Amino acid sequence: xxxxxxxxxxxxxxxxxxxxxxxxxxxxxxxxxxxxxxxxxxxxxxxxxxxxxxxxxxxxxxxxxxxxxxxxxxxxxxxxxxxxxxxxxxxxxxxxxxxxxxxxxxxxxxxxxxxxxxxxxxxxxxxxxxxxxxxxxxxxxxxxxxxxxxxxxxxxxxxxxxxxxxxxxxxxxxxxxxxxxxxxxxxxxxxxxxxxxxxxxxxxxxxxxxxxxxxxxxxxxxxxxxxxxxxxxxxxxxxxxxxxxxxxxxxxxxxxxxxxxxxxxxxxxxxxxxxxxxxxxxxxxxxxxxxxxxxxxxxxxxxxxxxxxxxxxxxxxxxxxxxxxxxxxxxxxxxxxxxxxxxxxxxxxxxxxxxxxxxxxxxxxxxxxxxxxxxxxxxxxxxxxxxxxxxxxxxxxxxxxxxxxxxxxxxxxxxxxxxxxxxxxxxxxxxxxxxxxxxxxxxxxxxxxxxxxxxxxxxxxxxxxxxxxxxxxxxxxxxxxxxxxxxxxxxxxxxxxxxx
Numbered sequence: 001x002x003x004x005x006x007x008x009x010x011x012x013x014x015x016x017x018x019x020x021x022x023x024x025x026x027x028x029x030x031x032x033x034x035x036x037x038x039x040x041x042x043x044x045x046x047x048x049x050x051x052x053x054x055x056x057x058x059x060x061x062x063x064x065x066x067x068x069x070x071x072x073x074x075x076x077x078x079x080x081x082x083x084x085x086x087x088x089x090x091x092x093x094x095x096x097x098x099x100x101x102x103x104x105x106x107x108x109x110x111x112x113x114x115x116x117x118x119x120x121x122x123x124x125x126x127x128x129x130x131x132x133x134x135x136x137x138x139x140x141x142x143x144x145x146x147x148x149x150x151x152x153x154x155x156x157x158x159x160x161x162x163x164x165x166x167x168x169x170x171x172x173x174x175x176x177x178x179x180x181x182x183x184x185x186x187x188x189x190x191x192x193x194x195x196x197x198x199x200x201x202x203x204x205x206x207x208x209x210x211x212x213x214x215x216x217x218x219x220x221x222x223x224x225x226x227x228x229x230x231x232x233x234x235x236x237x238x239x240x241x242x243x244x245x246x247x248x249x250x251x252x253x254x255x256x257x258x259x260x261x262x263x264x265x266x267x268x269x270x271x272x273x274x275x276x277x278x279x280x281x282x283x284x285x286x287x288x289x290x291x292x293x294x295x296x297x298x299x300x301x302x303x304x305x306x307x308x309x310x311x312x313x314x315x316x317x318x319x320x321x322x323x324x325x326x327x328x329x330x331x332x333x334x335x336x337x338x339x340x341x342x343x344x345x346x347x348x349x350x351x352x353x354x355x356x357x358x359x360x361x362x363x364x365x366x367x368x369x370x371x372x373x374x375x376x377x378x379x380x381x382x383x384x385x386x387x388x389x390x391x392x393x394x395x396x397x398x399x400x401x402x403x404x405x406x407x408x409x410x411x412x413x414x415x416x417x418x419x420x421x422x423x424x425x426x427x428x429x430x431x432x433x434x435x436x437x438x439x440x441x442x443x444x445x446x447x448x449x450x451x452x453x454x455x456x457x458x459x460x461x462x463x464x465x466x467x468x469x470x471x472x473x474x475x476x477x478x479x480x481x482x483x484x485x486x487x488x489x490x491x492x493x494x495x496x497x498x499x500x
Contacts, residue, residue, distance in 0.1 A: 008192025220404025
């Protein structure tokens, strides 16, 4: 059996299929097409400590809709009757107490059943009714501190219920008869966020105990090499997870040759068992092409909604986080406005707010030295609108400190738009010479090039020609290359499993 871990797609099923989620979907599509019933897709449950099957119908829906629509538990609306609301709150207090008494103990299976019972009780009251009960219980908790842990647990379940994060089919999904027996697995693939729980440890032990052959896709080593610019949780979980992986892996794919070189150097520097170079292979990610252009109506509507003119703004796409270096872009734009008032186009940041950016956004909002709306932040942009922004921008900006690949640069070039970007190694690799790459230490060069791209017709025409000649990457090529390397590994009878 080939087991493909799709836990990341399940855990982040409410997110758009971007980044790791998109990659997992492409791997699902590739292996399902190539191996049919020989491949099983599984979700890892860290509490129960094992993998559980995903039915074919859910895989069909995931691939067709590019989103995993797991049925969520519903809860009742608030009752218009004051007495009924009061009765519901009394019943909820009773049912939570029953759930705690009915499932004593701290073993994983008992905790899951207890949480399911609490969720069932919470489903019978509205959020407002629970909130009012919670205020009363908060006072009771001060008199009886032992209630604290149970109230915290109930709050957690209520939060998940309110945000649609409780899978209505979870009880059947993670039932013992749906578990994947580890002894039936021969090949194991992990292509998502393996560091988000302890599945890497499970795979390590299964490799030793059951002879699994283990394959990982590694995106980058940023939490190791650029720890100071990494989200706090990831910078703690990723290095430990990578440690387990490197002691128990047979084949690795990376998303760039840059990541490959980083990984091999890390293995050599820290004394991990050496991986044969042949089985550490770059498999370059695809990017959606610009072939499906938006209708004129959609284009006009998108630009009007954000008060933008076609060809009259510069675009920077990426999560707002320190590593993407939005602060460099802000200071660049501020200095350009100071030196060349009236000649600088608006700069549009598109991306969800990330970690440790509150100070930056506050500084940007309160900077009276920056012209009004000279820099704008758009956080809720769907795929269609993003395509319009790529198609209608003058050029894109991407001063990232470091990347595993640099997808926004590829997307910009795929849309035939010039990109002014940092010279981070993976970006230089991905751009194939079609982007303007500059060192971040040379601010004067950035200002000169950005101004020329905005104001000099010959400079812009040359950059546009290079962008339009960009070769690009496709998801079809990604799938084909991944499968070919997997097949080559299986067919090489001389490959010996590494000690571990």
